[in-house]
Amino acid sequence: MTMLNDPSMKEIINDFCDESASLFDQLEKSLNSLEENPSNTKELENFGQVIDRIMGAAKSIGATEIATFCELGKVIGYKSSQIKDIPLIEVVVAILFDSVDMLRKMNLSLKAGNDTSMNKLNTKAFVTRLNWLSEKFKDIERASCAPVSTTLNQNSIDDLMKSLGL
Amino acid sequence: MSLKADIKILIVDDMSTMRKIIKNMLTQIGFTNLSEADDGASAWPMIEGAIKEGRPYEFIISDWNMPQMSGLDLLKNVRSTAGLEKLPFLMITAEAEQGNVVIAVKAGVSNFIVKPFSAQVLKEKIDKIFNK
Numbered sequence: 245m246t247m248l249n250d251p252s253m254k255e256i257i258n259d260f261c262d263e264s265a266s267l268f269d270q271l272e273k274s275l276n277s278l279e280e281n282p283s284n285t286k287e288l289e290n291f292g293q294v295i296d297r298i299m300g301a302a303k304s305i306g307a308t309e310i311a312t313f314c315e316l317g318k319v320i321g322y323k324s325s326q327i328k329d330i331p332l333i334e335v336v337v338a339i340l341f342d343s344v345d346m347l348r349k350m351n352l353s354l355k356a357g358n359d360t361s362m363n364k365l366n367t368k369a370f371v372t373r374l375n376w377l378s379e380k381f382k383d384i385e386r387a388s389c390a391p392v393s394t395t396l397n398q399n400s401i402d403d404l405m406k407s408l409g410l
Numbered sequence: 411m412s413l414k415a416d417i418k419i420l421i422v423d424d425m426s427t428m429r430k431i432i433k434n435m436l437t438q439i440g441f442t443n444l445s446e447a448d449d450g451a452s453a454w455p456m457i458e459g460a461i462k463e464g465r466p467y468e469f470i471i472s473d474w475n476m477p478q479m480s481g482l483d484l485l486k487n488v489r490s491t492a493g494l495e496k497l498p499f500l501m502i503t504a505e506a507e508q509g510n511v512v513i514a515v516k517a518g519v520s521n522f523i524v525k526p527f528s529a530q531v532l533k534e535k536i537d538k539i540f541n542k
Contacts, residue, residue, distance in 0.1 A: 247431075256434065260427040293477050300473070300504040301427040304526045315505075396506045398524045398531065404508065405522065408515045 247305040248354075260301055261355040264310075268351070270294050271344045275337050282333045285325040291340065292321030298347075309367050310350050316374040317343050323381035332380065339377055346370055413540055416443040418465065422453040422472035422484065423502070428525075432471060432502075435529035439536070450479025454487055461493065469536075474503040474510070482514060489518040498539045502527075 247253040271294055274287040299314035317340060324336045349365055396404065419441055423429045429446045436444055447453035450472065460466045470488065472481040479487075481501050488494045501514055504525045511522060520539045523531060 256427060256430055259430060263425065263427050293475075296475055296504070297425045300475075300525050301425045301431070303504055304428060304431050306526065396508055396511065396524070398527070401506055401511055401522050401524060404511055405515065408512065410515060410521065 248307065253305070257305055258355060260305055260307070261351050263301070264298050264351050265348070267294050267298055268344050268348055272341070275341050275344065278333070278337045282330050282337065283328075285327070285333065288321050288325035288333075288336070292318050292325065295321060307350075307354055310347060310354070312371060313343060313347055313350070313367070313374070316371065316378055317347075319378045320374065320381065323378070323384040326384055327381070336377065339373065343370070343374065413441075413536070415440050417441060417468045418443050418460070419445070419469045419471065420453060420456060420467045421446045422448075422450060422470065422476070422481065424449050424473065424476045428473065428502075432532075435532050436471075438529045439533050449476045450481060450484035450487075451476075452478075453484055454479065457488065457494070458491075461491075466493070467497065469498045469500070469539075471500045471502065474501055474514075482510075482517060485514065485517050485519055500535060500539065 247256060271291055274291045274294070277284060278287045295314045295317040299311050299318060302308075302311035302314055320336060320340065324333060327333065346365065346367065350367065353365070419436060421429050421432050421436075421444060423432065423446075426448070429448075433444050433446065445456065445467075447456055453470075453472070457467055457470070470484075472484055474481040481503075485499050485501070488497055488499060495518075498520045499518070500521050500523060501519045502523050502525060503510070506522060506524050514522065521535045523535055
């Protein structure tokens with residue numbers, strides 16, 4: 245049973261939703277700043293940092309759709325902070341605005357405990373769009389944005405730590 | 411639980427929901443003396459202050475990715491401080507890359523947990539760290 249369907253965890257889910265809502269405000273603040281000045285790519289780095297926080301907690305409570313959105317948003321934010329192509333940054337900002345909007349809707353559905361409204365959001369189509377955008381940055385290497393093939397699960401980490409003598 | 415329940419534990423994470431989740435799990439396991447910090451930068455003075463008071467933390471559980479001071483930098487500070495060379499330090503991360511794990515092991519991490527994790531996994535890691 246994940247936390248999402250554990251009634252005793254409802255308070256933590258609500259806290260997650262409230263904390264995330266305030267972090268969405270921070271994400272939009274970064275995007276507003278980028279809209280005014282697309283060359284201020286430090287704001288994309290900030291975006292990546294903030295959405296990464298939401299991702300970790302979303303994974304922990306079992307909100308996998310929100311976690312997937314955040315994971316892609318993090319990769320796009322961090323990697324696009326390293327480019328100088330202003331027209332592409334403008335596309336990134338527009339899509340990230342839409343992503344935050346979608347995350348807000350998902351967050352509201354989660355807080356309401358409403359699976360039906362979550363299903364109506366058509367998140368899969370949006371994930372495809374985010375994947376398409378993240379592909380644009382696949383050649384950019386960035387710490388904290390390793391491809392899935394190089395990330396380890398808990399068992400692999402345990403094996404690696406054993407081989408390192410721990 | 412073989413460890414004493416009032417072992418002094420510091421939980422470091424920049425997301426308050428994560429701190430609550432970890433506190434909840436530690437309480438389930440049976441621990442009672444829990445403190446929290448929202449970044450490595452705010453944890454470090456707490457760790458230093460606790461040493462000065464003569465009641466140092468006995469276990470640190472820290473997230474890796476934090477804005478002002480990362481879990482790795484906090485670990486390096488801890489390990490370079492006299493008396494804290496062997497302080498148990500559990501690192502939590504949402505995405506573990508092999509390179510990062512090696513770096514953390516070289517820096518002296520005691521063990522690693524990947525999000526999401528259960529109270530059972532957390533307990534196993536704690537048992538492993540303290541039964542070495």
